[in-house]
Amino acid sequence: MAPIFIKTVLISESVDPRCKTILEENGIRVTEKQNMKKDELMAEIKDYDGLVVRSATKVTSDIINAANLKIIGRAGTGVDNVDVDAATKKGIIVMNTPSGNTISAAELTCALLMSLSRNVPQAAMSMKQGNWDRKKFMGAELYGKVLGIVGLGRIGKEVASRMQSFGMRTIGYDPITPPEVTASWGVEQMSLEQLWPQCDYITVHTPLMPSTVGLLNDETFAKCKKGVKVVNCARGGIIDEAALLRALESGQCGGAGLDVFVEEPPQNRSLVDHPNVISCPHLGASTKEAQARCGEDIALQIVDMVKGKKLVGAVSSTPVKKIIFSYMWTLQVNQTHCASDGAASGMCKVEIVANGSSYKASGSVQGGVPVLLELSDSVFKQPVSLTGNLLFFKASASPQLLSSVAGLLATEGVEIESYSAPADRTGDLWYCVGVSSLLRDLSALKPLVKEAAQLTI
Numbered sequence: 001m002a003p004i005f006i007k008t009v010l011i012s013e014s015v016d017p018r019c020k021t022i023l024e025e026n027g028i029r030v031t032e033k034q035n036m037k038k039d040e041l042m043a044e045i046k047d048y049d050g051l052v053v054r055s056a057t058k059v060t061s062d063i064i065n066a067a068n069l070k071i072i073g074r075a076g077t078g079v080d081n082v083d084v085d086a087a088t089k090k091g092i093i094v095m096n097t098p099s100g101n102t103i104s105a106a107e108l109t110c111a112l113l114m115s116l117s118r119n120v121p122q123a124a125m126s127m128k129q130g131n132w133d134r135k136k137f138m139g140a141e142l143y144g145k146v147l148g149i150v151g152l153g154r155i156g157k158e159v160a161s162r163m164q165s166f167g168m169r170t171i172g173y174d175p176i177t178p179p180e181v182t183a184s185w186g187v188e189q190m191s192l193e194q195l196w197p198q199c200d201y202i203t204v205h206t207p208l209m210p211s212t213v214g215l216l217n218d219e220t221f222a223k224c225k226k227g228v229k230v231v232n233c234a235r236g237g238i239i240d241e242a243a244l245l246r247a248l249e250s251g252q253c254g255g256a257g258l259d260v261f262v263e264e265p266p267q268n269r270s271l272v273d274h275p276n277v278i279s280c281p282h283l284g285a286s287t288k289e290a291q292a293r294c295g296e297d298i299a300l301q302i303v304d305m306v307k308g309k310k311l312v313g314a315v316s317s318t319p320v321k322k323i324i325f326s327y328m329w330t331l332q333v334n335q336t337h338c339a340s341d342g343a344a345s346g347m348c349k350v351e352i353v354a355n356g357s358s359y360k361a362s363g364s365v366q367g368g369v370p371v372l373l374e375l376s377d378s379v380f381k382q383p384v385s386l387t388g389n390l391l392f393f394k395a396s397a398s399p400q401l402l403s404s405v406a407g408l409l410a411t412e413g414v415e416i417e418s419y420s421a422p423a424d425r426t427g428d429l430w431y432c433v434g435v436s437s438l439l440r441d442l443s444a445l446k447p448l449v450k451e452a453a454q455l456t457i
């Protein structure tokens, strides 16, 4: 990748000091300015090549258009506070550090689930008021109860394994993570229709996007067990706030643990003040460890980009194109020809001609994650998340294909973490598996597949 010049970076929120140190050690001038109002940020941003934020800075299209940025770095996971489409249109790379705060967010989720079962925050407040009320705070065991996990990505997975240790049965739903993968970490997947009525507790761990706004609403609360308890440590609005209040008031919802709100801080305090709600001021990632990882990761990713090294954590579709290219490169493409059309907003299509064969790939960014939608004649059933170690192979469909590939990988000490198949099943088509590590030698796959390529993103 060609190096990108970044001489100045503005850090607009409280980011671990390692971020500034690493950037400065690499010759980048860093300014830290927190709590800026929109007008102040718009005036300030003109002077910088890079901006580093957490969740509080709203990087709207106005800010993006007022700036000459080359990079927006999110020291954390969610990029819903950044207008990624506006950034992509201006050719600005948006990158995040999606795994740095996973454990911290998962641990806070578990803390809220436990607090909901035993009323710990309410009992602690009552003690401070001088009371000794043992009856009022009668709880219920988590043991044997059903936890529904909506969104089985990084955090959902960690929550599942922790709550299983309390004896909870974990069920879930995710449109991308395959059921066979979640089954391997003890989560039975099912449709949301099947999930709602079974749960004693529900926790949501999806990105905020149109398809996840109001996942829990009046209609879906009505399908739940009476008294269901819910946790939202993901993004405000995934559980509709007005519907939650109505469900709490009717008793349909027995309690809620909320770390995030549609408006932060919330001006409307009805949920926060409700006796069955325990809440935190968006503390999921607020641990020393998570902040150290995210601050360091984002700085190192920016430095790598400046040095023209690999592009890690990029979520805008300009990098998707680069990722597709880097993937094609692993096929030993000798000559390349790129045709990029405008396609739909945020969509990227490329065509590469190698040794007389043409490879067409299209991708986009969904929920902050770059995804591959099509590769040559293969239209993937579910978008392939372009993260981690990926192994692509072309083969003809057969009931034994996955188990044969999995067996072969296992003999090489490689585990399958995700699996994406094409929607069509006829002829030789491309498949993609997420793997725990890359194969030392791709030719091991020769007996099973026609072509193969692997890469780490």
Ligand SMILES: NC(=O)C1=CN([C@@H]2O[C@H](COP(=O)(O)OP(=O)(O)OC[C@H]3O[C@@H](n4cnc5c(N)ncnc54)[C@H](O)[C@@H]3O)[C@@H](O)[C@H]2O)C=CC1
Pocket (backbone or CB within 6 Å): 077, 078, 079, 098, 101, 102, 105, 150, 151, 152, 153, 154, 155, 156, 173, 174, 175, 176, 177, 205, 206, 207, 208, 211, 212, 233, 234, 235, 259, 260, 282, 283, 284, 285, 286, 367, 369
């Ligand atoms: N409270 C806090 O401080 C923190 C909050 N977060 C938030 O937690 C959420 C999850 O983060 P990660 O697990 O790292 O993300 P992830 O990308 O690893 O997992 C998200 C999962 O949601 C799934 N998903 C997408 N649409 C869905 C739908 N309609 N129904 C069910 N599942 C759906 C995706 O397929 C993916 O597997 C994000 O919103 C992130 O911003 C993350 C870190 C800290």
Ligand SMILES: O=C(O)C(=O)COP(=O)(O)O
Pocket (backbone or CB within 6 Å): 054, 055, 056, 075, 076, 077, 078, 079, 101, 282, 283, 284, 285, 286
């Ligand atoms: O990483 C995320 O998605 C978070 O919500 C954490 O937000 P923060 O960095 O603490 O403002």
